[in-house]
Amino acid sequence: MIELFSVTKRYASGQVGLDNVTLKIDAGQMVFLTGPSGAGKSTFLKLIYCEEIPSSGSILVNGRNVSSLPRRKVPYLRRTIGVVFQSFRLIPRKTVFENICYLPRILGSSAQEQKELAYETLRRVSLSHRMNASPHQLSGGEQQRVAIARALMNQPEILLADEPTGNLDPELSEEILRLFLEINGQGTTVIFATHDRDLIQRVGRRVLTLEAGQLTGDQKLPGELNDAIGPGQGTMGPGQGTIDLEEEA
Amino acid sequence: MTFSQAISYFLREACSSLVRSWKVSLVAISTITMSLFLTGVFLLVSSNLRQLISGWEEESKLVLYLETAATVEDQKRLINKLEQAEWASSVNLVTATEGAERFRQAFPSLGELLEGWGDGAIPSSLEIVLNRQALPAQADFDSWLESLRHDTAVSTIDDDRDWLTQLEAVVFAVEALGMVLGLVLLVTAVFTISSVIRLTAYLYRDEIAVMRLVGATEFFIRGPFYMEGVLQGLVGGGCALVTLAGGHYLLLRQSADSPLSLLADKFLGPAELLSLLALGGLAGFIGAITSLRRESLGQTAEVDPEWEQEG
Ligand SMILES: Nc1ncnc2c1ncn2[C@@H]1O[C@H](COP(=O)(O)OP(=O)(O)OP(=O)(O)O)[C@@H](O)[C@H]1O
Numbered sequence: 001m002i003e004l005f006s007v008t009k010r011y012a013s014g015q016v017g018l019d020n021v022t023l024k025i026d027a028g029q030m031v032f033l034t035g036p037s038g039a040g041k042s043t044f045l046k047l048i049y050c051e052e053i054p055s056s057g058s059i060l061v062n063g064r065n066v067s068s069l070p071r072r073k074v075p076y077l078r079r080t081i082g083v084v085f086q087s088f089r090l091i092p093r094k095t096v097f098e099n100i101c102y103l104p105r106i107l108g109s110s111a112q113e114q115k116e117l118a119y120e121t122l123r124r125v126s127l128s129h130r131m132n133a134s135p136h137q138l139s140g141g142e143q144q145r146v147a148i149a150r151a152l153m154n155q156p157e158i159l160l161a162d163e164p165t166g167n168l169d170p171e172l173s174e175e176i177l178r179l180f181l182e183i184n185g186q187g188t189t190v191i192f193a194t195h196d197r198d199l200i201q202r203v204g205r206r207v208l209t210l211e212a213g214q215l216t217g218d219q220k221l222p223g224e225l226n227d228a229i230g231p232g233q234g235t236m237g238p239g240q241g242t243i244d245l246e247e248e249a
Numbered sequence: 250m251t252f253s254q255a256i257s258y259f260l261r262e263a264c265s266s267l268v269r270s271w272k273v274s275l276v277a278i279s280t281i282t283m284s285l286f287l288t289g290v291f292l293l294v295s296s297n298l299r300q301l302i303s304g305w306e307e308e309s310k311l312v313l314y315l316e317t318a319a320t321v322e323d324q325k326r327l328i329n330k331l332e333q334a335e336w337a338s339s340v341n342l343v344t345a346t347e348g349a350e351r352f353r354q355a356f357p358s359l360g361e362l363l364e365g366w367g368d369g370a371i372p373s374s375l376e377i378v379l380n381r382q383a384l385p386a387q388a389d390f391d392s393w394l395e396s397l398r399h400d401t402a403v404s405t406i407d408d409d410r411d412w413l414t415q416l417e418a419v420v421f422a423v424e425a426l427g428m429v430l431g432l433v434l435l436v437t438a439v440f441t442i443s444s445v446i447r448l449t450a451y452l453y454r455d456e457i458a459v460m461r462l463v464g465a466t467e468f469f470i471r472g473p474f475y476m477e478g479v480l481q482g483l484v485g486g487g488c489a490l491v492t493l494a495g496g497h498y499l500l501l502r503q504s505a506d507s508p509l510s511l512l513a514d515k516f517l518g519p520a521e522l523l524s525l526l527a528l529g530g531l532a533g534f535i536g537a538i539t540s541l542r543r544e545s546l547g548q549t550a551e552v553d554p555e556w557e558q559e560g
């Protein structure tokens with residue numbers, strides 16, 4: 001569960017990233033975050049994974065107040081949050097396996113455990129056959145799936161995505177979106193920032209709209225894909241939202 | 250992850266980084282090698298010199314050359330006076346004949362010279378072996394010497410310690426010079442290692458950002474870099490020791506009887522060798538710490554410009 005209480009983020013430069021935002025996202029929800037460029041979408045996500053500290057207000061992530069989290073505790077919070085970006089942030093010098101195994105390696109998993117975990121996780125993104133490939137041998141969509149796998153390695157409770165489809169063509173975008181819906185269906189809270197209104201329209205779900213740092217909209221859209229599943233997805237618990245998506249595809 | 254697992258993880262990461270960027274590592278390692286080699290040379294020379302000096306000091310004597318006119322009574326009186334001083338562990342009379350004999354043995358080729366000079370060429374003398382433990386305060390000792398010097402039967406006094414003291418001053422100067430030079434070079438080496446590690450961290454900044462993103466602690470992010478610094482220092486120190494040992498061996502083989510080999514006769518002891526090695530490791534560690542000191546904590550996105558082509 002994520003809760004924001006009157007959160008404002010003012011950057012050192014004076015730019016306002018987020019302006020007095022209060023909202024609550026339940027565990028297992030899938031939420032879209034939208035708004036024009038510079039509206040504060042990335043800022044919103046950065047505040048959740050503690051890349052930035054709010055100027056005022058407080059943020060609770062799974063009951064922990066992260067706005068006053070000491071720096072040295074941030075890594076432990078991040079292990080429970082997966083983050084995916086528009087630019088996939090894969091390391092070109094490393095294989096897919098190495099790219100997704102940074103955390104397990106540090107946590108002291110054996111080589112065998114790492115292999116098994118990597119295989120299982122890559123299977124969730126349908127890439128288990130590319131374990132030893134280099135990122136540059138993969139298509140953009142595949143690279144993003146590797147980045148998603150990396151985010152999923154530690155079974156995070158929350159998955160944040162900052163314009164994950166920004167570099168992908170519409171068809172691949174939808175494929176990636178389905179993957180997120182599927183992951184959400186397995187119980188992970190997902191916050192998906194995008195300005196692709198079209199994509200959101202097709203899926204529905206809860207949509208938060210930011211403008212100049214302010215929360216100007218919080219609606220539940222029905223959506224085409226959504227209609228096939230049933231109403232009320234916005235606040236649904238884990239495992240219910242996306243059952244039919246696989247068949248839809 | 251246990252501590253030993255962490256250390257072995259750091260070692261693996263550091264080794265692979267050393268191998269990957271071996272050219273810059275080589276630069277860092279060779280500066281360490283140079284500075285520690287030089288420090289080692291100075292250490293070697295000064296410790297040998299000290300040993301020589303302390304050997305000479307053990308054997309150092311006070312020699313009273315007597316006037317040729319000195320009578321047997323004079324000799325007895327002086328011997329008596331000398332034996333009263335508790336720091337004179339032995340007093341030995343060397344007669345003129347014995348003195349001449351010694352001279353002939355020491356300088357056989359100059360024997361004829363002695364014949365030419367005749368009987369009075371070498372005066373009789375009193376040799377006093379000093380007991381270093383029993384020596385009085387310098388002032389007391391000096392006034393005692395002075396009283397001997399004024400004795401009518403004494404012509405001159407030869408105190409070995411005079412030139413030994415001067416030699417000690419020379420050794421001290423050599424040591425100071427070595428220390429300053431070694432320190433300057435070591436500081437240079439620390440800076441080199443620091444730059445090399447900063448460069449490495451810059452090259453891997455994308456990886457560092459990803460590690461922060463997935464929840465790696467600073468301990469795990471920085472550990473490999475610290476380890477890399479320590480390894481560079483240790484390898485550099487090891488190279489310095491090998492060079493030192495090799496140079497020492499060659500020197501002794503090539504010129505065993507030259508005075509030069511006297512200065513490098515005995516090799517450094519294990520404690521000194523270990524200290525040099527540890528100094529290398531420490532220099533590397535300090536280099537690594539200074540290189541990452543300004544590295545911002547916790548930021549995930551010290552990001553490659555390529556990554557941020559959003560929109
Ligand atoms: N590190 C920063 N320093 C200063 N100002 C910043 C920083 N990051 C963001 N901002 C400012 O904060 C505001 C919100 O930026 P943010 O990146 O959150 O927007 P966004 O909704 O993600 O935009 P986009 O759709 O272009 O990614 C903008 O005005 C931006 O200029």
Ligand SMILES: [Mg+2]
Nearest residue numbers: 041042043162
């Ligand atoms: Mg953004």
